[in-house]
Amino acid sequence: MNDLSLFKQFAPQTPKKFEEGNNAVIYTRVSSADQEDNTSLGSQKRYCEMYASKRGLSVVGYFGGTYESAKTDDRKEFNRMLTFVKRSKNVSYVIVYSYERFSRSGINGASIADELLKKYGVITLATTQELDPTTPSGSFQQKILFLFGQMDNELRRDKVVTAMKELLMKGYWVWAPPRGYKDLNKGKATERKLVVDEEGKLLKKAFEWKAYEELSNAEIVRRMKKIGVKLSEKHINNLFTNPFYCGLITSKLIPGEVIQGMHESLVTKELFLTVNNIKQEKRVHGFIYKHENENLPLKIFTKCDKCGNTMTGYLVKKKSLYYYKCNTKGCGSNRSAKVMHELFRDLLKNFQIGQEEMVLIRVQLEEQMAGFFKSATEEIKTLKSRLREIERKMETMDERFVIGEIHRDLYERFRPKYEKEHFEIEQELSKTGSYSSNLKKVIDFAVRICLNPLELWDNSDLYGKRIFQKLLFPEGIVYNREKDQYRTTRINGFFSLIPEISRDLNGHKKRDSVIFNKIPNWVGPPGLELVF
Secondary structure, three states: OOHHHHHHOOOOOOOOOOOOOOOOEEEEEEEEEOOOOHHHHHHHHHHHHHHHHHHEEEEEEEEEEOOOOOOOOOOOHHHHHHHHHHHHOOOOOOEEEHHHHHHHOOOOHHHHHHHHHHHHEEEEEEEOOOOOOHHHHHHHHHHHHHHHHHHHHHHHHHHHHHHHHHHHOOOOOOOOOOOOOOOOOOOOOOHHEEEEEEEHHHHHHHHHHHHHHOOOOHHHHHHHHHOOOOHHHHHHHHHHHHHHHHHHEOOOOOOOEEEEEOOOOOOHHHHHHOOOOOOEEEEEEEEEEEEOHHHHHOOOOEEEEOOOOOEEEEOOOOOOOOEEEEEEOOOOEEEHHHHHHHHHHHHHHHOOHHHHHHHHHHHHHHHHHHHHHHHHHHHHHHHHHHHHHHHHHHHHHHHHHHOOOOHHHHHHHHHHHHHHHHHHHHHHHHHHHHHHHOOHHHHHHHHOOOOOOHHHHOOOOOHHHHHHHHHOOOEEEEEEEOOOOOEEEEOOHHHOOOOHHHHHHHOOOOOOOOOHHOOOOOOOOOOOOEEE
């Protein structure tokens, strides 16, 4: 065959040439909040508009207009501009005052500009640095300018970091004061006066509760909420491990160094060390208190039924016996650790099942859980539908704002509401989705644990015992001294059905059919007084 025209469809095609349009967007920014209100933003915008007018370009969107550090390209307004440009089919230019306004992240900024050009046909232009990025020489010059911007950033950062290190070594805190403090003399670092504020006086109670009552972080969070201070368990942990609160300064800028600070202390150094378990023991009236002890696995996990406080433990040296006790004055809920451990083992016996029951119990659990997760699946569909609707509204609002149909005030009032709702739905989806994942594996795990829960608890170390206890009883257990027994507020749903199913199976003669639908949902085993 001599005619080769039929084979042209298999040959590489000529790259598509850049088709120049006349639509552009303008991006302006300053580096810090201190600069936001000065003339820089207005000047940038004016020069960019003049540049666009000179080249006969039509400005279809404005972005930035605020402070955003260009050290990284994780910037809200910058990314909003990129999203708009990539989604639009008729934008040909991004106009900035200078390339350092676009990005100071060096090669990464150059890569973004390069991607806009090659993938989306959008040219990045700077009013003060005339060049043509579509040519090899212009592209090279643009990359050099981006790299110079990064180098300038690094040099300035080195100077700032050096000055910050010197101030830290002298005991001056160089950042915003932590929660619980206020600055009475805002100004230069050496003129600041950081003192404990009213909230700080309440935060001090958290240290005292942890040190003197050995409360769990969750209990401290609840108490703090009652006195008007909202904290999460993560915040409490950060509070307890920050030496700033005992008058010291530590920082990643001065690794390995501990400096006496010039600020007021919230707590004493002794109290701070006690909270962080650095003092391994303290002796009071012949007792030895230990924060971690293999002989006291139910400590903190168990609450006193009389007053609601968590129970701690101690060793009576003369008797070499361990005891659990409630620290509330006048409560008197003391009990031998040996007795309380035996009571807990009796409680675990309720969950013991036989090997021959495994298959039937597993099948029944799957049936029960399938009914529960049916409604959860429907909820997931509803949530996903709501999420898509919110995303559509957010995208429409972005487009209307960019083209000037809605004012910035209206945009900034409603955009955060949509973002909050979007976040809340995503959080709910993550929770609901996790319930239904690997359901059979979780059921199999629960059933296998119940083959011998006593042996599992007896043979585990302290850490293993605590994990097992929390797995079975997420909210802990409550001890009643008068009745000498435990009760619980909640049993893990994957375990709560097992004792009931087991009793039902054992109540039938061999080969008798088991009517599963008569077994109630979500019940607790006998011997446990449920509290709602």
